Amino acid sequence: MINYQTIMAVIDNDLDSQPAFSRALELAEKTDATLVALLVVYDFSYEMTTMLSGNEREAMRSAVLKSQRDWLEEEIRRYTERPVELIVKWESRAFEAIIRTAAECDADIVLKGSRKADDLASVIFTPTDWHLLRKCPTPVLMVKAHAWPPQGNIIAAVNVGTEDPEHAQLNDKITDIAKDYASLLTGNVHLVNAYPHAPVSIAVEIPEFDTEAYHHAVQKHHQQEMDRHSTRYELPAEQCHVREGLPEKVVAQMAHSLDAELVIIGTVGRVGLSAAFIGNTAERVIDALHCDVLAIKPDGFESPVT
Structure with missing residues (x-):
């Protein structure tokens, strides 16, 4: 069962509303x-104030921080x-401040709002979003501005055919968390697994290769691996x-056809060439979704941000 002790929401003063804080x-x-x-x-203009003394620069920074904290207090009172513990940090690389603050607060989850594209059904993920993911x-929940109704559908994106x-x-881990969220939200868990097409080039290069048998x-x-996995978690075949x-x-x-409220996906923490392929796959999945996305790291993942 989900046992969150501390939940951290990232506030965006460029948004008219704060879907991450609402969630x-x-x-x-x-x-x-x-x-x-x-x-x-x-404030980038701070970098242009080298003609000012150190005290003047610090006064300018303090004034900006106070103004933003006053705004934050007023914004939170709307909700x-x-x-609510309010934290305002001055940092040019926002994702680093978010990761460090989550560690300092011992946060169980970080929530951040995604931005709407011109097409209202779409969202835009910023560079900060991608760095966080x-x-x-800490698990990161990218939030879109919509409700989580009872009996909604939650997708756990799994790779049951893996030997890794x-x-x-x-x-x-993804399936456990999906079941926890389903219990918390009185929702339904759906496991979704994709498997690859047979490479078209094989049939050309090896005429005797039976693509239908391979498929x-x-x-x-x-399917057999999915049956094993779903049986362990007592999830029905449908x-x-x-x-x-x-x-x-x-x-x-599947998210579209099930009208899913939430998709839970794993992002494997690796380095080198394998990380590029694995990371790109996860990011393409996330980029194609128009609902909330919860990104989970494997146990033992160590962030490059310290």
Whole structure:
């Protein structure tokens, strides 16, 4: 069961509303967690004040921080009267301030709002969002401005066909968290697994290669592994989906067809060339979704931000 002690919401003073704080407040009310609201500010003109003395520069920075804290206090009062720890930090690299503050507060989850694109069904992920999703060891919930109704659908994006122990451990972690959220929100868990197409080039390069047999073998393998995984978690077959295709397309299609409120996805923490491929796959999945996304790291992940 979810046992959040501290929930941290990132406040964005460029947004008309604060969907991340609204969602954090909803979670805090369900879990009785402490709420932290973090606002990261930076005025680039500060870099242009080298003609000022050190005291004058510090006075300018303090004035900006005080003004922003006053705004934050007023903004939070629009949402709740309950106690909220307010933190305002001056940092040019917002994602680093967010990751460090989450560690300092021992936050169990970080929530951040995503921005609407011109197409209202779409969202835009900023460079700060991507850095958080890649580097934050704390689970990150990217929030879109919509409700979480009872009996909503929650997707756990898994890779049950993997032979990689780290991926297998992450499958279990994602499924556990999905079931916890379903219990908390009285929702329904759906497992979604994508498996690859047979490479078209193989049939050209190896005429005797039986692509149909290959397709059926891969499909059977993934279905068998899904059956094993779902049985362990006592999930009915109609809530377990094995589909051929790229993960970003399969997960997005299933999220749309199920009208999912939340998709939970793992981002494997690695370095080097393998991280580029694994990270890009996760990011393409996230970029294709138009609902809330909870990004989970494997146990033992160490952030490059210290």
